[in-house]
Amino acid sequence: MRMYDIILKKRNGGELTKEEIDFVVNGYTKGEIPDYQMSALLMAIYFQKMNKRETADLTMAMVNSGEVVDLSAIEGIKVDKHSTGGVGDTTTLVLGPMVAAAGAPVAKMSGRGLGHTGGTLDKLESISGLSIEMPKEKFIENVNKVKLAVAGQTANLAPADKKLYALRDVTATVDNISLIASSIMSKKIAAGADAIVLDVKTGAGAFMKTLDDSFALAKEMVDIGTNVGRNTVAIVSDMDEPLGLAVGNALEVKEAIDTLKGHGPKDLYELCMTLGSYMLILANKADTVEKARKILEETITSGSALNKFKEFVVAQGGNPDVIDNPELLPTAKNVIEYKAKKSGYINKIVAIDVGIAALVLGAGRETKESEVDLAVGIVLNKKVGDYVNEGETLCYIHVNDMSKLADCERRLENAFEIVEEKVEQRPLIFGVVT
Numbered sequence: 001m002r003m004y005d006i007i008l009k010k011r012n013g014g015e016l017t018k019e020e021i022d023f024v025v026n027g028y029t030k031g032e033i034p035d036y037q038m039s040a041l042l043m044a045i046y047f048q049k050m051n052k053r054e055t056a057d058l059t060m061a062m063v064n065s066g067e068v069v070d071l072s073a074i075e076g077i078k079v080d081k082h083s084t085g086g087v088g089d090t091t092t093l094v095l096g097p098m099v100a101a102a103g104a105p106v107a108k109m110s111g112r113g114l115g116h117t118g119g120t121l122d123k124l125e126s127i128s129g130l131s132i133e134m135p136k137e138k139f140i141e142n143v144n145k146v147k148l149a150v151a152g153q154t155a156n157l158a159p160a161d162k163k164l165y166a167l168r169d170v171t172a173t174v175d176n177i178s179l180i181a182s183s184i185m186s187k188k189i190a191a192g193a194d195a196i197v198l199d200v201k202t203g204a205g206a207f208m209k210t211l212d213d214s215f216a217l218a219k220e221m222v223d224i225g226t227n228v229g230r231n232t233v234a235i236v237s238d239m240d241e242p243l244g245l246a247v248g249n250a251l252e253v254k255e256a257i258d259t260l261k262g263h264g265p266k267d268l269y270e271l272c273m274t275l276g277s278y279m280l281i282l283a284n285k286a287d288t289v290e291k292a293r294k295i296l297e298e299t300i301t302s303g304s305a306l307n308k309f310k311e312f313v314v315a316q317g318g319n320p321d322v323i324d325n326p327e328l329l330p331t332a333k334n335v336i337e338y339k340a341k342k343s344g345y346i347n348k349i350v351a352i353d354v355g356i357a358a359l360v361l362g363a364g365r366e367t368k369e370s371e372v373d374l375a376v377g378i379v380l381n382k383k384v385g386d387y388v389n390e391g392e393t394l395c396y397i398h399v400n401d402m403s404k405l406a407d408c409e410r411r412l413e414n415a416f417e418i419v420e421e422k423v424e425q426r427p428l429i430f431g432v433v434t
């Protein structure tokens, strides 16, 4: 087999066989196929696209390029949740305890934040003592005992994707639906999930800015999952404005704790109820969305989800006192009010701009090597649709290094749009793809 022939075939609109796809993925991972040929093939795929079968074969080739985590020692159906990336998306910290309290095992491998999007691992590390590094045996033991464990991703998970994603990033070939879908699904499948619930974000803060593209990506991922024997459901949810109020690591942990106590932001609570309901259905713990939701609501009102979070924190070495006393979490030296410059209805809070405002304070990573300041971030005081008076607080800036404040405020200036007429609220959930 020759790489040249495969590039030519795809360039001319042909369909690649499984053998050809395996050849490409293996050869590229091993370094036998050079970047320039792989770049040419990616661009050919970008223009000529891949069909469902090719996309599923590409996914499995990337899964098999590295370690496939075996979670069979965990009792029950392991349902994983994946979000395509958002700003202030605190769902994992709420969903994990709720779903575990409802009896479904949650074996979560999470990542760190990069750029304007946060990562669950960074957030959890704002709980003193909590470790997300543990041997695989301990991880499995914790899931069997507590029903919930969160760990860092194994280094050798889908290495082909790691290499390909880096190449796509610099060759303008990221935003192809087959390539995004296979990239995300390869990591979920390699991480050992039996079933997968996807939260596909749509809007200004998301990869996919339009509803059509978001639904197409959702459908593509659901089809891959189904094709390779993993029950998969996708929710398309809004990421025009940030989710909840808090954007920043310790601030989001506090928001998650508030939500588990039953007084979190409404949008975060609603999204967790929806995602959690499908997780319970896929885990065979409920047969309808209505029944699943009832079970989840019960975990909040009874306090069992909050207790589950405590149990999880203790099991991973963290200080459980933060749950009753969230003021024990890292706090910033200064909290600055950011005020409205005019009166009116809030028409937009652009998620990506709020994410970048938090990033410049140190809440996120500019590069993989950046240090994160766990205490800093933004807490919204208003959401889209609210009325605000001139001089009223739009959000609070939690900042340590005051030399960063001006840059942060400049980003926030872009984020908020205030208009005279009343504003229609965007729906939180646009649909479900099964």
Ligand code: URA
Pocket: 165, 174, 179, 180, 181, 183, 184, 207
């Ligand atoms: N996230 C991924 O993991 N891969 C993509 O291609 C895009 C987003």
Ligand code: CA
Pocket: 087, 088, 089, 090, 242, 243, 244, 245, 246, 247, 252, 255, 268
């Ligand atoms: Ca939030």
